[in-house]
Amino acid sequence: MTMIAGTEQSAEIRLARAHLSRLADSLHGALAALVAEVGPVEASRRVRCGDVAFTAKSTMSASEAEDRAHQDLELITSRGGRLVIPEDEEWPARAFAELSEETSEADRHHSVPPAPLALWVRGPHALADAVDKAVAVIGSRAASGYGVHVASEFGYGLAEGGVTVVSDGGYGIADAAHRGALQAEGVTIAVLAGGADVAYPAGQQRLLTAIAERGLVISEQPPGVTPAQHRFLTRNRLIAALGAGTVVVEAGRRSGAKNTAAILALGRVLMAVPGPVTSVTSIGCHELIRGGIAVAVGSVAEVVESVPSFGASPTGVPTGDGA
Secondary structure, eight states, rough: OOOOOSSSHHHHHHHHHHHHHHHHHHHHHHHHHHHHHHHHHHHHHHHHHHHSSSSSSSSSHHHHHHHHHHHHHHHHHTTEEEEEEEEEESSSSHHHHHHTHHHHHHHHTTTTTOOOOEEEEEESOOHHHTTEEEEEOOOOOOOOOOHHHHHHHHHHHHHHHHHHHHHHHHTTHHHHHHHHHHHHTTTTEEHHHHHHHOOSSSGGGHHHHHHHHHEEEEESSSSSOOOOOHHHEEEEEEHHHHHSSSEEEEOOOTTTHHHHHTOOOTSSSEOOOOOOTGGGGGHHHHHHHHHSSSSOOSSSSHHHOOGGGGOOOOOTTSSSSOO
């Protein structure tokens, strides 16, 4: 994809997408369709001028969103971040390809939103490069000692082998996976439901700062936006899309991790880690395996072997037994 940064046209497109990003929270499908039809600059103009109407309601007017767009771009820059747009070379087009293909059908059923209009990013790595070989590691926030151990070992082993570890920056399994990857001095990505500059939970501030310095923190939400329940659900599709496969380490019967797993109609490989039959935190994993929805994995090598798109085992990933 051609990089257009540094040109006047680029600045106009980036501002337009920043503007639309402020409105996308409740209007994502409609805005994505409009952008696909007329392009981001014209879409922004039409929305700003009131030339188009949407059935959904936004909490912010189009003119207010445009004013905030300038502020958002300045704010993310001041915090060491940037707005990554589909017109940039670092846009992960391949990761979002299947998501984009699902757009029309998904929107008609008001289910999974299409690919994001833009991503707010903090971190030193090019996003497309970071997700070229990536696995999502997810699971319960109320993780057991067993789950924390496995997630940490998986995070470390994958990162050591050159595989990017994607998760949500939260407590429990996500925390362990991120920390394992950082300990291995590999790349890890935290996908947030609020702004890329908003630590959630607040107790994860130190971890997210470390990830922003050595990995990537990304969000569809502009800077300063706080998480909300519906944002977690739309965020989950990004986690699924950015990884070539998703590993559920622990999951209760009704956990958010299972919701993430459920949207892997993206052609991604779904894996689950078996746990003690007496553990409530492994019930969800056992259901996924028993139902033939997920492949059972018990080591980093098995995770890598279960992802066909990886081909040969990444350098450094063990091919024998053990996590």
